Amino acid sequence: MDSKMAEKNSDIFQITSLDAPIMSSPQHGGFFKLQFMLRVLAIAFTAAAMATMLTSKQSISMFGIVIEARYSYSSAFKFLFAVDVVVCTFSVLSLILVFLLSRSKSSPCRYFAVFLHDLVIAALMMAGCAAGTAIGEVGRDGMNQVGWVAICNRVGKFCDKVTLSVSLSYMVLVCYAALTVLSVHKLKSLAT
Template sequence: MENNGAKNRQNPPLKSHKCSFGAQILLRILAIAFTLAATLLILNSQQTAIVYGIEMDARYSYSPAFKFFAIANIIGCVFSVLSLFFATVVCLKRLDPKNYFFLFLHDMIMMGLLLAGCAAATAIGYVGNYGESHSGWMPICDHVSKFCHKVTNSVILSYVAVLLYLCLTIISANQSRNIQV
């Protein structure tokens, strides 16, 4: 009788672990996809337009904020692949809460990096779309709309990746709370 009770008490945590492990794998794969898509969009965003008889060229590489955004997404994508490998190989074999703590730290750092890149790109995108009359900066998105649409879509995809990393951070923190000191 006691063995049946012990088995029943152990199954829910194992089932819960499998659910959270499956969610982590799915969220990490989605984070890879979204950061890769955001990276490809920003790297391929360029447009040339003629404004008042002057040829104007818009590229992501002309803005340090867009460069930082692109690099943050590249780093996020690469480290998402590495964390997927770590999560599947290490965490599946050993159910040590310390492994989840390392994933928690990783996820927090990646979320912060991606959020910083998104914030920088959003600020420059806002100025590009609406201008800044006090500084004399004119909006350019009326003239290079294809460029602006690609950058906007890239930033949206990256914000989705930030939300995925927020979910991963919560899951990793929940799993690592069982650390025995």
């Protein structure tokens, strides 16, 4: 019994044939087409979010003093940028994995691995978005109780770019939430 289990676990990610027609059944094909589309969208959104965050800077002069706003001055924005980099990288890797998975025999273990990947990435993206949103809200509205003043009325271009970057990151979160639900649905259909 242990040898059967070990044999079964050893080929979890083994590709049975690269000559198999991609997405052979219509139901199988729809699942993988949606997986590809959502992963490509996630890659595009994270790349756009990273580019926008990297270019978010603005300098102003107040009373003869030049003040500069950059994303790198905030640990929350640096965290969001790092999350975007990680998510983009793992999205590319998972796109390759899903492509290989679409060309191989269906296995609940393989789909479960994809589900776990999507769930972890969604949670990581949620953390990054929450951090970016929290500090962005403080930058926009300030916090009078502790004496933090709003800065977006002074560095509007900077705040607009950061807002766009955070919004694009939320779009990635939506993609990965959909991918997670899609993977759970596929696992459920394989179980029945």
